[in-house]
Amino acid sequence: MYKLIRSLLFSFDPEKVHEWSMAVLMRLTRNRICAGWIRQWARPPQMPEKEFLGLRFRNPVGLAAGFDKNAKYLAALDLLGFGHVEIGTVTPIAQDGNPKPRLFRLPADNALINRMGFNNEGMDAVAKRLQTWRNGAGKGSRMIIGGNIGKNKQTANEDAWKDYLACFKTLHPLVDYFVVNVSSPNTPGLRALQDADSLRNIFHALQEHNRLQEKQKPVLLKIAPDLVFEQVDDIIALTSEVKIDGLIVANTSISRDGLRTAEGRVAEIGAGGLSGKPIRAKSTEMLGYIHQRAKNRLPLIGSGGVFSGADAKEKMAEGASLVQVWTGFVYEGPLIVKKICKAFA
Numbered sequence: 001m002y003k004l005i006r007s008l009l010f011s012f013d014p015e016k017v018h019e020w021s022m023a024v025l026m027r028l029t030r031n032r033i034c035a036g037w038i039r040q041w042a043r044p045p046q047m048p049e050k051e052f053l054g055l056r057f058r059n060p061v062g063l064a065a066g067f068d069k070n071a072k073y074l075a076a077l078d079l080l081g082f083g084h085v086e087i088g089t090v091t092p093i094a095q096d097g098n099p100k101p102r103l104f105r106l107p108a109d110n111a112l113i114n115r116m117g118f119n120n121e122g123m124d125a126v127a128k129r130l131q132t133w134r135n136g137a138g139k140g141s142r143m144i145i146g147g148n149i150g151k152n153k154q155t156a157n158e159d160a161w162k163d164y165l166a167c168f169k170t171l172h173p174l175v176d177y178f179v180v181n182v183s184s185p186n187t188p189g190l191r192a193l194q195d196a197d198s199l200r201n202i203f204h205a206l207q208e209h210n211r212l213q214e215k216q217k218p219v220l221l222k223i224a225p226d227l228v229f230e231q232v233d234d235i236i237a238l239t240s241e242v243k244i245d246g247l248i249v250a251n252t253s254i255s256r257d258g259l260r261t262a263e264g265r266v267a268e269i270g271a272g273g274l275s276g277k278p279i280r281a282k283s284t285e286m287l288g289y290i291h292q293r294a295k296n297r298l299p300l301i302g303s304g305g306v307f308s309g310a311d312a313k314e315k316m317a318e319g320a321s322l323v324q325v326w327t328g329f330v331y332e333g334p335l336i337v338k339k340i341c342k343a344f345a
């Protein structure tokens with residue numbers, strides 16, 4: 001059924017389809033009868049809660065950052081059964097992101113390429129929306145909310161820590177965990193922040209603030225799948241020096257290796273981060289490497305090419321405690337959480 005709807009949706013612009021379909025879902029969610037029906041239809045099988053980072057996740061399937069950048073769709077995502085949703089990437093000041101078109105489908109590869117460039121409404125607008133969710137519709141919700149934070153495009157890398165800290169302070173009372181995103185390929189120079197000195201600065205600033213709060217929030221780091229093993233080793237070493245509560249492995253890739261889509265089409269699309277099936281093996285391999293090198297002591301979330309229960313199990317076999325989906329949601333449809341959870345039931 002979704003395959004049929006998908007072929008229709010795929011004939012329109014990807015970014016527009018994303019906005020329309022979520023707007024429709026949100027409209028349905030506001031009607032009590034529709035909401036009840038969606039909840040029933042999408043409900044994943046009952047499974048034991050997962051304790052991770054001191055939080056209780058109702059299931060291991062989360063929605064990766066970038067899908068609900070501005071925390072606009074939480075009510076609908078809750079009905080679809082997500083164990084957690086990572087909002088953002090949020091920056092201190094609102095920004096438009098890169099010129100459109102900036103999101104492309106590669107159906108032959110079950111993949112996407114995006115160069116969104118951290119389009120978001122800024123930390124204050126997002127905080128306000130989260131507050132409304134926490135005080136209203138989200139009051140009884142068991143869905144965990146992560147805050148993925150970044151820097152504004154015009155902020156120099158040496159001042160980046162100030163942007164991360166500003167977002168951290170603003171969102172601290174409103175999210176359950178944080179993710180420092182230094183791995184998006186679409187903000188010029190951002191990935192240079194994955195070096196040990198920059199990460200030390202950022203995490204030091206965040207954990208200093210965290211330490212003084214009544215309730216500390218776990219702070220994770222999201223890395224790129226394009227790092228070489230020496231860079232990964234540096235990050236693992238850093239985790240015993242500064243408090244990094246876990247890693248998300250991994251973001252989108254700048255690689256275009258092994259794609260089935262015609263070379264001409266790939267060249268025409270141009271720059272951006274590749275996601276979906278073509279990055280699954282690489283990010284899972286990186287996950288396994290980190291899990292072994294860190295001797296199982298680093299909490300890990302697997303992201304990259306999760307479409308099925310088998311993909312999720314593979315990430316978990318390599319050390320992930322939870323998985324996240326993004327491109328899989330587009331290709332597999334709104335029952336993806338239910339489908340993956342069934343494989344664990």
Ligand SMILES: Cc1cc2nc3c(=O)[nH]c(=O)nc-3n(C[C@H](O)[C@H](O)[C@H](O)COP(=O)(O)O)c2cc1C
Nearest residue numbers: 064065066088089114251275276304305325326327
């Ligand atoms: C359109 C799009 C926008 C994204 N935006 C963000 C973002 O703002 N911050 C971030 O950390 N990751 C972002 N990502 C990366 C995803 O969170 C995820 O890590 C990546 O797509 C790999 O997972 P997937 O293969 O399931 O899509 C984005 C991905 C896509 C496709």
